[in-house]
Every structure is written in C-alpha cells, then in structure tokens.
Amino acid sequence: VATFLTPTQKKEERHQWVQLVGHRGTFKKGIHDGYILKELSEHEEYCCEILQTDSLKDFVPKYNGIVKDAEGRLFIEMEDLLASFNDPSIMDCKIGVRTYLEEELDKSECNPEPRTDLYNKMIAIDVAALTEKEHEEKKILKTRYMIWRESLSSSQNLGFRIEAIQKSHGSMSKQFHRIKEREDVKQQLKDFFTNSLSRANQYLERLFELRSTCIRSRFFQSHELIGSSLLFVHDKNKASVWMIDFGKTRFLPDGIHITHEKSWLRNSHEDGYLIGLDNIIALLQEIINE
Ligand code: ATP
Ligand code: MG
Ligand code: MG
Numbered sequence: 001v002a003t004f005l006t007p008t009q010k011k012e013e014r015h016q017w018v019q020l021v022g023h024r025g026t027f028k029k030g031i032h033d034g035y036i037l038k039e040l041s042e043h044e045e046y047c048c049e050i051l052q053t054d055s056l057k058d059f060v061p062k063y064n065g066i067v068k069d070a071e072g073r074l075f076i077e078m079e080d081l082l083a084s085f086n087d088p089s090i091m092d093c094k095i096g097v098r099t100y101l102e103e104e105l106d107k108s109e110c111n112p113e114p115r116t117d118l119y120n121k122m123i124a125i126d127v128a129a130l131t132e133k134e135h136e137e138k139k140i141l142k143t144r145y146m147i148w149r150e151s152l153s154s155s156q157n158l159g160f161r162i163e164a165i166q167k168s169h170g171s172m173s174k175q176f177h178r179i180k181e182r183e184d185v186k187q188q189l190k191d192f193f194t195n196s197l198s199r200a201n202q203y204l205e206r207l208f209e210l211r212s213t214c215i216r217s218r219f220f221q222s223h224e225l226i227g228s229s230l231l232f233v234h235d236k237n238k239a240s241v242w243m244i245d246f247g248k249t250r251f252l253p254d255g256i257h258i259t260h261e262k263s264w265l266r267n268s269h270e271d272g273y274l275i276g277l278d279n280i281i282a283l284l285q286e287i288i289n290e
Pocket of ligand 1: 023
C-alpha cells in the first residue's frame with residue numbers, strides 16, 4: 001500500500017492516504033493542504049481542466065494545475081477526496097462495459113501476430129472459451145484476448161466492476177476481478193455498506209444527482225469515458241461518491257454521438273457508462289428495500 005501522511009491536518013488527526021488501484025509511485029502528497037499529486041497524463045489533465053467549469057464539477061476532485069517535482073517529473077494536483085473523512089471506507093468501481101479504447105484495439109491489430117502466451121493465459125482460466133480452431137493453432141490475437149478478458153468480471157454484463165475495497169481499519173481487498181454474477185456483486189456492495197440504511201440512502205441520493213447531472217453535462221455528451229471510476233467514500237458520519245481517473249477519457253471523433261447506454265459495437269465508441277451507473281443504482285435500491 002502506497003501511503004503517506006497529508007500535511008492537511010493537525011498532527012493528532014493526520015490520516016493515512018490510501019491508494020486502492022493503479023501503479024505504485026504515481027501518487028504523492030500535494031503542495032497544498034488537502035491535495036494530492038498524480039503523475040501527469042495529458043488526456044487526464046485536459047479533462048480535469050474542462051471539468052472544473054462543467055456541470056459535473058461537484059462530482060470530480062478540484063483541480064489545481066500542473067506541478068513539477070525536484071526530479072522534473074510532472075504531476076497534476078487535485079483534491080484529496082479522503083481529506084474530510086475520519087478512518088474512511090473506500091471503494092473503487094470501474095465504470096463501463098469495456099476498459100480498453102478502440103484505438104488500443106486498432107493498435108494491436110496493426111501487429112496481427114497471434115500469440116501463444118495469450119493462448120496459454122486464456123486456457124489457464126477458461127478452456128471452454130476457445131474455439132476449436134484456436135485450440136488447433138494454440139495462438140490467439142491480442143484483440144481477441146482484450147475483449148474476452150472483459151467478460152471475466154461484471155464489466156461486460158453490468159457495465160461496472162468493483163476494483164478494490166478498503167474498509168475502515170480493515171485490510172484492502174482486490175480479489176474482485178473474477179466476480180461476474182449480479183448476486184455476487186450485490187453481496188460485495190452490501191458488505192461495503194455494512195448494512196447501514198442511512199449510508200446506502202446517502203449514496204443513492206448522490207448517485208441520482210450524478211446521473212441527472214451527467215445527462216445535462218456538455219462534457220459527458222461529448223466524451224467517451226473508458227477506465228474511469230466512481231470512488232465511494234464513507235465514515236461514521238457521511239457518505240459520498242466522485243468520478244475519478246480520466247486517463248482514458250477521450251473527446252468523441254467528429255460526427256460520432258454516443259448514448260452511454262447502448263451496448264458497444266466496434267467503432268460505435270459507446271462506453272456503457274450509464275449502464276454501469278444504472279446497475280449500481282438498481283443494486284443499491286434492492287439492498288435498501290431488502
Ligand atoms: P488505473 O488506471 O490502474 O485505474 P491510475 O493510475 O489511473 O489507475 P486512479 O485510478 O486515478 O489511478 O487512482 C488510483 C487510486 O488512487 C484510486 O482507486 C483511489 O484509491 C486513489 N485516488 C485517486 N484519486 C484520488 C483522489 N482525488 N482522492 C483520493 N483518492 C484518490
Ligand atoms: Mg483507476
Ligand atoms: Mg487510470
């Protein structure tokens with residue numbers, strides 16, 4: 001776990017910052033109180049910048065510009081969403097029916113060399129997923145592998161998957177990549193909310209607001225959001241959720257319009273963001289009404 005102490009609080013109240021997913025070493029404490037640094041990606045920087053003036057601005061971390069460290073590495077400085085919580089429980093849900101960009105598929109198609117290593121990776125997990133022809137060749141294309149991998153988790157059918165959970169004082173769990181079935185995902189969510197009805201209701205209200213804001217957001221209408229997450233954070237007193245991780249969010253090509261709720265077909269650029277959001281909302285409602 002990459003952790004550091006934020007200088008935001010008085011000594012006795014300092015909290016441990018927690019990074020659930022992503023590469024280690026890409027986050028640091030911010031220059032300003034209540035801010036963190038994330039290694040710069042130009043795509044993400046551009047999104048953070050325009051989101052500050054979009055209707056979604058209250059659903060994303062505040063953005064404070066680019067920072068250079070002593071070694072000359074560039075970072076974006078953004079609000080630490082954990083800063084106002086006490087011993088928070090945190091959950092990262094990756095939203096969307098796919099987590100790769102169409103351009104990543106195009107790129108791997110430029111090198112259409114079927115690979116034995118990917119075949120081996122696939123048979124290790126699901127022999128039955130391979131066709132007879134693939135078994136004969138003992139090789140598969142990278143694109144085939146990328147698309148198949150999405151069906152292992154709930155991403156393809158529910159439009160989201162739980163990436164990691166860290167419960168207050170508890171240990172971090174990342175064993176969610178193979179959780180696919182609706183009921184299993186629901187059980188994990190239930191576990192995260194630790195059976196608090198008022199907490200689940202706070203999350204639900206915030207998610208409803210997020211959904212209606214997405215619909216009228218210019219940013220949301222004009223972008224494809226891939227690999228972006230919802231970060232759920234709660235402590236004893238409050239619960240809230242924010243959109244994070246815009247490294248694979250892209251401005252839609254000219255003439256392409258997406259609904260965010262139709263299933264993905266190659267070249268459609270549909271991301272399934274609202275499929276995921278609606279499924280989380282539906283699961284939460286079921287949990288509340290049980
Ligand atoms: P990946 O692309 O593999 O998902 P990444 O390097 O793009 O990872 P993020 O997904 O943006 O990184 O963030 C990784 C983790 O860091 C999140 O799961 C969350 O725990 C934490 N994190 C990110 N941004 C914030 C923030 N603004 N406030 C608090 N925690 C954050
Ligand atoms: Mg992420
Ligand atoms: Mg990312």
